[in-house]
Amino acid sequence: MCWAFFTEGWGLFFSEELYNLSVLFSAALFSDRNASVAALLWQYLVGGVSVTGLLWSALWVVAVRRYLAGGLCTSTARLTGQTVVITGANVGIGKETARDLLRRGESYKKLLYYFKDKQVHLACCLSPGAHVILACRSLPKAEEARRSLLGEGGKVEVRLLDLSSLQSVRGFAAGLVKDNIKVHILINNAGVMMCPYMETQEGFEMQMGTNHLGHFLLTNLLLPQMKQHGEPARIINVSSLGHLSGEIDMDDLFFKKKPYDKVQAYANSTQIQVFSLHPGSVHSALGRHILSSVMNDYILCLALKTTLEGAQTTVYCATQAKQHSEMYFSDCAVGWALYASKDERLAEDFWKLSAQLVKLDE
Numbered sequence: 001m002c003w004a005f006f007t008e009g010w011g012l013f014f015s016e017e018l019y020n021l022s023v024l025f026s027a028a029l030f031s032d033r034n035a036s037v038a039a040l041l042w043q044y045l046v047g048g049v050s051v052t053g054l055l056w057s058a059l060w061v062v063a064v065r066r067y068l069a070g071g072l073c074t075s076t077a078r079l080t081g082q083t084v085v086i087t088g089a090n091v092g093i094g095k096e097t098a099r100d101l102l103r104r105g106e107s108y109k110k111l112l113y114y115f116k117d118k119q120v121h122l123a124c125c126l127s128p129g130a131h132v133i134l135a136c137r138s139l140p141k142a143e144e145a146r147r148s149l150l151g152e153g154g155k156v157e158v159r160l161l162d163l164s165s166l167q168s169v170r171g172f173a174a175g176l177v178k179d180n181i182k183v184h185i186l187i188n189n190a191g192v193m194m195c196p197y198m199e200t201q202e203g204f205e206m207q208m209g210t211n212h213l214g215h216f217l218l219t220n221l222l223l224p225q226m227k228q229h230g231e232p233a234r235i236i237n238v239s240s241l242g243h244l245s246g247e248i249d250m251d252d253l254f255f256k257k258k259p260y261d262k263v264q265a266y267a268n269s270t271q272i273q274v275f276s277l278h279p280g281s282v283h284s285a286l287g288r289h290i291l292s293s294v295m296n297d298y299i300l301c302l303a304l305k306t307t308l309e310g311a312q313t314t315v316y317c318a319t320q321a322k323q324h325s326e327m328y329f330s331d332c333a334v335g336w337a338l339y340a341s342k343d344e345r346l347a348e349d350f351w352k353l354s355a356q357l358v359k360l361d362e
């Protein structure tokens, strides 16, 4: 399909160029009878081809970039009074998601509307967006992110959460319980991808430990905070298209018996889904373990979504998406998840194993 797209593109280009050349040829013949026809023709031909070629290239770049940018969340939902926890929100997709949700209060347009109708309580009409908790493993980085998000509308605060330590996850959840914070939206966004073999504090392989087990424990511990208030709540798991090649090996979840495969380990860690999504291929720091900085900083940015574009499906799931049997979204629409993710037996077994590993009952 890709090849057809490519050849058709060039076919169209050359057929258009033939037309341009015939126009230029006639112009050359009749515009200046004193000049040499051959010289004029050459001039028009080169000028015409390069200008048209340039315009076409620009158009292609725009079209390809637009295609890569993917879906856009068009929800105008307001999140005033709602609390959102976003893990790994100091950079990348998580930070852009935070920015969007913070802005979801009464808008400036509404202010003008009230003003036009000569209503007086302008300040009361303006309400802030969500209360967003940036749950991050590095407090200095999170504080920097918080400062850059100040003034977006809602309330933004920072709390320490290292998903590669179950003790830290428990401490984070206990802090929310202690401060009696109702949680309306939990966005399990933090992730590590294709790192060299590393272990979490409890000795789990890093990707399974962080992407799945840390979030598994966090979600379970926060469930009471999400249920008690009796208001609608959402759990959003930022997964990956990579889950399509995932495989849960119940006997060797952490590559202790077989050789470590960093690609497979990432795919496995994103497989179990509840209300989950693929953000697209996004230009962020996620590829730090597999890409050189030149490749990541200067080349890949041309071919990937920006983090703002990458946050669209998360925001869509947080504000607009309706429950669907697939429960998996991509580009702000229902996506296609691996068949095994609908295997209830596997899900149950994996749930039990995860609960046992994170000592959920303790």
Ligand SMILES: NC(=O)c1ccc[n+]([C@@H]2O[C@H](COP(=O)([O-])OP(=O)(O)OC[C@H]3O[C@@H](n4cnc5c(N)ncnc54)[C@H](OP(=O)(O)O)[C@@H]3O)[C@@H](O)[C@H]2O)c1
Binding pocket: 087, 088, 089, 090, 091, 092, 093, 094, 135, 136, 137, 138, 141, 161, 162, 163, 164, 165, 188, 189, 190, 191, 192, 193, 210, 238, 239, 240, 241, 278, 279, 280, 281, 282, 283, 284, 285, 286, 287
């Ligand atoms: N980018 C893509 O193309 C893409 C594609 C598919 C899926 N995704 C998924 O999208 C999510 C966000 O990715 P991104 O592109 O925004 O990547 P990113 O820029 O690398 O952000 C990842 C975030 O996770 C945090 N994190 C990593 N390990 C953690 C831990 N143990 N405890 C707490 N936080 C931790 C990082 O914190 P530090 O800053 O301190 O490292 C960072 O804030 C990930 O779950 C990823 O798997 C991304």
